Amino acid sequence: MQPEYAIRTVNLQRTYKTKERILKALDGVDLAVRPGELFGFLGPNGAGKTTTIKILTTLLLPTGGTAEVWGFDVLHEADAVRRHINMVSGGESSGYGLLTVRENLWMFTQFHGMDSKLANKRIDELLEVMGLADRAKTRVSFLSTGLRQKMNYIRGLLTDPDVLFLDEPTLGLDVEAARTLRTYTRHWLDTNPGKTVVLTTHYMQEADELCDRVAIISGGTILACDTPTSLKHSLQEDVVFRLFTTPVNPAFLQAVEQIAGVQSISQRSGDQRDELSLILRDDAILPHVLSQLAAHNAGLLSLEKRQPTLEDVFVNLVGHSLSESEASA
Amino acid sequence: MQRFLQAFRVGFWLGWKTESNWTNPLFYILWSLLVPMSNGLIMTMMLRVLQRTGNVNGADLLPYVFIGTVVYSIVALLLDSMAWAVLEDRERMGMLKYIAITPSSMYGYLWGRGFAKVSVNFLAVPLTLTFGALVLDIPIQLSTIDWPLLLAVVVLGLLIVTFAAQILAGVTLMIARHAGFVGQAVSGALYLFTGALFPITVLPIWMQTIARAVPLTYWLEGMRRALWVDARNPAYKTGLEQLSTSNLLLILVGAAVAMAVISIPLQRRAEHRAKEKGLLDMNTAY
Ligand SMILES: Nc1ncnc2c1ncn2[C@@H]1O[C@H](COP(=O)(O)OP(=O)(O)OP(=O)(O)O)[C@@H](O)[C@H]1O
Ligand SMILES: [Mg+2]
Numbered sequence: 001m002q003p004e005y006a007i008r009t010v011n012l013q014r015t016y017k018t019k020e021r022i023l024k025a026l027d028g029v030d031l032a033v034r035p036g037e038l039f040g041f042l043g044p045n046g047a048g049k050t051t052t053i054k055i056l057t058t059l060l061l062p063t064g065g066t067a068e069v070w071g072f073d074v075l076h077e078a079d080a081v082r083r084h085i086n087m088v089s090g091g092e093s094s095g096y097g098l099l100t101v102r103e104n105l106w107m108f109t110q111f112h113g114m115d116s117k118l119a120n121k122r123i124d125e126l127l128e129v130m131g132l133a134d135r136a137k138t139r140v141s142f143l144s145t146g147l148r149q150k151m152n153y154i155r156g157l158l159t160d161p162d163v164l165f166l167d168e169p170t171l172g173l174d175v176e177a178a179r180t181l182r183t184y185t186r187h188w189l190d191t192n193p194g195k196t197v198v199l200t201t202h203y204m205q206e207a208d209e210l211c212d213r214v215a216i217i218s219g220g221t222i223l224a225c226d227t228p229t230s231l232k233h234s235l236q237e238d239v240v241f242r243l244f245t246t247p248v249n250p251a252f253l254q255a256v257e258q259i260a261g262v263q264s265i266s267q268r269s270g271d272q273r274d275e276l277s278l279i280l281r282d283d284a285i286l287p288h289v290l291s292q293l294a295a296h297n298a299g300l301l302s303l304e305k306r307q308p309t310l311e312d313v314f315v316n317l318v319g320h321s322l323s324e325s326e327a328s329a
Numbered sequence: 330m331q332r333f334l335q336a337f338r339v340g341f342w343l344g345w346k347t348e349s350n351w352t353n354p355l356f357y358i359l360w361s362l363l364v365p366m367s368n369g370l371i372m373t374m375m376l377r378v379l380q381r382t383g384n385v386n387g388a389d390l391l392p393y394v395f396i397g398t399v400v401y402s403i404v405a406l407l408l409d410s411m412a413w414a415v416l417e418d419r420e421r422m423g424m425l426k427y428i429a430i431t432p433s434s435m436y437g438y439l440w441g442r443g444f445a446k447v448s449v450n451f452l453a454v455p456l457t458l459t460f461g462a463l464v465l466d467i468p469i470q471l472s473t474i475d476w477p478l479l480l481a482v483v484v485l486g487l488l489i490v491t492f493a494a495q496i497l498a499g500v501t502l503m504i505a506r507h508a509g510f511v512g513q514a515v516s517g518a519l520y521l522f523t524g525a526l527f528p529i530t531v532l533p534i535w536m537q538t539i540a541r542a543v544p545l546t547y548w549l550e551g552m553r554r555a556l557w558v559d560a561r562n563p564a565y566k567t568g569l570e571q572l573s574t575s576n577l578l579l580i581l582v583g584a585a586v587a588m589a590v591i592s593i594p595l596q597r598r599a600e601h602r603a604k605e606k607g608l609l610d611m612n613t614a615y
Contacts, residue, residue, distance in 0.1 A: 016607070054607065058430060059429060059430060059604065059607070059609050059610060060604055060607045061601075079432055083432045085430060086430070087426075092423055094422055094423030094424055095424070096343065096347065096422055096424065097422075098346065098347045099343075099346060107339055107342070108427065108431070110335070110338070110339045111335070111336065111428060111432075112431055112432065112433070113335050113432075113433075155427070159431075
């Protein structure tokens with residue numbers, strides 16, 4: 001029996017009180033995720049992604065608004081919610097070091113009251129998928145961080161949840177492992193109709209390739225929420241340029257932002273050169289930008305007009321690129 | 330109830346796995362003897378020295394102290410076992426949140442962890458007592474042990490201490506700092522206030538009042554009466570000698586009920602509070 005929504009939040013709020021200040025981590029988040037969706041959260045550090053997931057997984061109480069998971073209220077029906085969910089957070093190394101990989105995994109199936117035989121069968125299958133089969137009897141304390149994370153991902157899938165929350169699941173994994181994880185997540189959804197995945201990520205490409213819909217969140221509010229294709233289409237009226245220049249100064253960036261018709265400019269500094277992403281209302285604006293470049297004593301190395309990416313959408317909405325916010329964090 | 334038992338089973342399994350992680354059973358036996366034995370021995374030796382210097386007539390204090398310290402060692406273990414499990418899971422393992430999001434009972438799990446600790450170390454108590462009887466001439470004889478009383482007191486004691494341990498775990502759950510000291514502080518303080526080491530009549534009056542309010546004081550008295558024939562004699566002054574054994578048992582039953590009544594809502598409150606403040610996945614990184 002499937003509910004209408006796998007996840008539904010209305011005006012979800014969360015404030016944190018610390019000694020110094022009151023921080024609004026979530027400021028009116030409305031979500032509606034259907035069963036079967038792979039739903040992505042994209043946002044800079046501190047945007048409220050983890051906070052949202054913590055509320056939806058019953059680890060944290062909201063300070064306002066409502067949230068339902070699989071038709072159950074996270075506040076009043078937490079136990080029912082817990083029967084339908086599981087969660088994996090990446091970028092941490094967790095597990096009981098004294099237990100083996102199999103024991104760690106088995107233990108968590110028992111919290112769900114799973115039949116031991118079925119549990120072991122699933123453990124074997126998933127260990128195989130994640131390339132951990134030969135580590136089943138290894139003590140967790142002997143595993144590298146990446147291997148532990150794979151184990152943690154398996155733990156999340158083991159109980160066959162209706163809604164699986166993945167909080168930056170590929171953070172810190174090597175390229176190969178990250179790909180395995182993404183591919184399997186997609187495969188799991190395709191072969192189990194109705195299962196739902198909520199994923200947060202910092203990787204644009206991950207969100208673009210994997211997610212059915214993406215919510216771009218910043219400062220505790222959702223700025224846009226749609227399929228990656230539609231999000232990119234929203235920029236179709238605009239033109240996107242990529243420029244490589246000799247290093248530019250902040251004054252140049254400010255000057256460009258003042259030009260009418262410039263939607264956004266973002267800068268990524270490299271070795272002896274800068275990469276600039278420009279979103280302009282139309283081609284005619286470009287000469288104005290180039291003349292500013294000359295006025296600020298910077299040289300143009302190359303120029304390319306390209307299709308908008310999810311990153312462009314992000315920059316346009318959030319005002320800066322994800323890598324910029326990463327660098328300043 | 331089923332959820333509680335399910336979680337208890339997992340907690341017990343994990344506790345047993347991690348506590349009894351001995352490659353060699355001989356090490357395990359040695360280890361279980363070590364703590365209560367060293368406690369018992371230190372106290373006994375001190376008394377012997379005092380006796381010889383003639384300051385105290387320690388003759389009948391010897392079994393008092395020996396039994397008190399040995400049985401107290403298991404209390405101390407159980408008392409902070411659950412708080413310790415909370416800290417360990419939350420901070421060192423980063424696993425508490427993954428347990429919290431399962432549909433199982435958090436305190437069933439914690440009870441399991443606590444009882445595993447007790448079970449692993451339980452053997453130490455009869456072993457050390459036997460050692461005391463054989464080597465230190467502690468007057469404990471199989472024929473004079475009051476077995477029914479012993480059973481009743483042990484069960485009631487376990488209940489009382491388990492509920493107390495659950496209260497400490499609840500407090501730890503609500504505290505945002507690394508709170509490893511809570512359990513230790515409490516079990517340390519109780520060591521003084523419960524007559525484990527010396528009869529409570531040694532304490533100043535106001536401290537005696539505290540001691541009489543602590544259920545463990547009655548529990549230790551009960552354990553001594555069950556194990557040691559002289560302790561049943563009202564002429565043996567412990568401060569509680571006026572209390573009949575049946576009243577003592579009544580007090581223990583009352584205490585167990587009271588602790589349950591306090592600890593169960595407190596645990597709920599603690600879980601709620603931890604969710605309010607977002608502490609379940611907290612890491613104070615020690
Ligand atoms: N327990 C807490 N106490 C106080 N403030 C907190 C707490 N947890 C999170 N915050 C604050 O709430 C805001 C949102 O944090 P959150 O962890 O949800 O961000 P995020 O989107 O997951 O970021 P990241 O990409 O860095 O993981 C941040 O400003 C963070 O500092
Ligand atoms: Mg986060």
